[in-house]
Amino acid sequence: MKxxxxxxxxxxxxxxxxxxxxDKPTRISQEKQAEIRRIAKENNYRPNLAAxxxxxxxxxxxxLIIPDLENPFFSGLAKSVEDELRxxxxxxxIVNSDDSHSNEKELLQLLVNSGVDGMLMTLSNESxxxxxxxxxxxxxxxxxxxxxxRTYPNLKCNKVYYNNRLGGYLATKYLxxxxxxxxxxxxxxxxxxxxxxxxxxxxxxxxEAEYSIDEQWSVESDFKYDGGYLSSEVLLEQADITAIVxxxxxxxxxxxxxxxxMRIKIPEDISLIGYDNLSFGEIMDTQLxxxxxxxxxxxxxxxxxxxxxxxxxxxxxxxxxxxxxLVKDTVRNL
Numbered sequence: 001m002k003x004x005x006x007x008x009x010x011x012x013x014x015x016x017x018x019x020x021x022x023d024k025p026t027r028i029s030q031e032k033q034a035e036i037r038r039i040a041k042e043n044n045y046r047p048n049l050a051a052x053x054x055x056x057x058x059x060x061x062x063x064l065i066i067p068d069l070e071n072p073f074f075s076g077l078a079k080s081v082e083d084e085l086r087x088x089x090x091x092x093x094i095v096n097s098d099d100s101h102s103n104e105k106e107l108l109q110l111l112v113n114s115g116v117d118g119m120l121m122t123l124s125n126e127s128x129x130x131x132x133x134x135x136x137x138x139x140x141x142x143x144x145x146x147x148x149x150r151t152y153p154n155l156k157c158n159k160v161y162y163n164n165r166l167g168g169y170l171a172t173k174y175l176x177x178x179x180x181x182x183x184x185x186x187x188x189x190x191x192x193x194x195x196x197x198x199x200x201x202x203x204x205x206x207x208e209a210e211y212s213i214d215e216q217w218s219v220e221s222d223f224k225y226d227g228g229y230l231s232s233e234v235l236l237e238q239a240d241i242t243a244i245v246x247x248x249x250x251x252x253x254x255x256x257x258x259x260x261x262m263r264i265k266i267p268e269d270i271s272l273i274g275y276d277n278l279s280f281g282e283i284m285d286t287q288l289x290x291x292x293x294x295x296x297x298x299x300x301x302x303x304x305x306x307x308x309x310x311x312x313x314x315x316x317x318x319x320x321x322x323x324x325x326l327v328k329d330t331v332r333n334l
Contacts, residue, residue: 001043010036021045062090062306063111063119067099067150071223071250072278073295074122077149080299081120088307090117101126105137112143118310119145120302123152125223128191144309148302150194158309160302160319164194167291167323168201168245171273174289174325175243176209179334180271183211184235184244185218186228186251195223195247198275202245217241221251228254236264242334243271249278252288256330267332277326287328297321 003021007014012032019026020036028036039045062085066074082092093111097104104124111119119141127134135155138145146158175183185202188195199218206213219234221227228251235244236259246252252274259266266272266286277292298321305317 001040001045006036006039006043006045009039012036058117059115060090061114061116062092063114063116064092064094065097065104065107065111065119065121066094067097067104067122067124069094069096072280073248073276073293076279076295077122077299080296081148081303084300084303088303097124099124099126101130101134104134108137108141112141116143118306119143120148120306121145122148123150125150125189125192128193144306144313146302146306146309149298153193156316158305158316158318160298160305160317160321161194162293162298162321162323164197164323165201165204167275167293167325168198168247169205170201170323170325171245171275171291172202172205173208174327175245175271175273175331176205176211178271178331180243181209181211182214182217182240182242184238184241186221186231186235186244186246186255187218188223188247189220192223198247221247223248223250225250225254227251229258230254232258233262236262236270241270243273243331245273245275247275249274249276249288249290252290253284256284256286256288267330271331273331286330289328289330290326292324292326294321294324 003014003017007017010017016026016028017036020028020033021040064078064081066078069075078094082094085092093116095107097107101124104127131152135152138155138157146160149161151159151161172183185199187199190196203213216238219231221231228246232255235241244255246255252272255272256266259270264270272288274288274290277290301319301321305319
């Protein structure tokens with residue numbers, strides 16, 4: 001059904017129907033407005049969004065750049081963002097950079113050229129090795145955008161993220177409170193901002209307790225399951241280590257596999273804490289104690305800030321969320 005069909009049934013002009021269905025000011029009586037809406041609803045009328053967007057010089061689309069859709073954290077974040085944007089009648093274009101800086105630049109330009117009304121972006125890990133280039137690119141954007149989860153701390157732009165340093169501290173402090181002193185850490189490469197901050201939180205808690213920190217108690221990995229599996233052996237072989245904190249859950253799951261192969265029991269022989277609270281961890285026999293980052297809350301807050309910027313072009317908003325330690329099955333009291 002088209003506007004002219006509704007107009008004919010309601011005995012009014014097409015302009016009158018358009019004003020009513022778009023909630024525009026009109027002198028049409030309340031009774032006639034109700035009749036127009038009833039006719040539209042009964043006949044399943046859907047507005048021509050292309051024509052509407054053309055008139056408003058918008059596309060009704062938002063771009064979302066994710067670094068790794070295979071990572072359940074980012075796929076969960078993408079779902080949260082898409083769900084929230086749909087409530088506001090936006091179509092979401094979700095693209096995956098594969099944690100590549102060159103892919104990221106290409107996708108960013110592709111979305112801009114596609115005329116998206118706004119963009120949400122989680123930076124690739126490689127982009128932290130090309131910070132000056134990426135910052136220059138972002139500063140030159142005319143399209144409203146927000147950095148989500150991974151950010152450049154000194155860049156003035158819309159951003160929302162969790163306090164990663166606090167999360168690393170909470171995990172380590174919990175172990176310390178249970179009597180652990182020799183605590184290992186599987187970290188990310190130093191240039192990865194979030195992972196490095198989680199490691200700094202670990203150091204904060206250890207120094208606060210005035211515990212010595214052996215350089216051999218920390219190993220570098222890549223935020224992936226295989227990385228956790230391969231890098232954990234050097235820690236699991238050290239008899240003095242009683243607990244390990246991982247910079248994310250995927251690496252912690254890799255540690256659990258390696259421990260099983262080495263016949264090391266968790267938490268009886270060694271305690272383990274992850275980071276992210278990935279949902280599929282719930283199906284495991286031993287559920288991982290972890291630091292929770294609420295993906296839904298992150299997505300909702302990111303959409304709120306972006307839509308606010310798109311409508312008002314006001315001051316840039318920086319929103320820092322607080323993580324939460326979830327105690328499950330992989331830590332024991334010494």
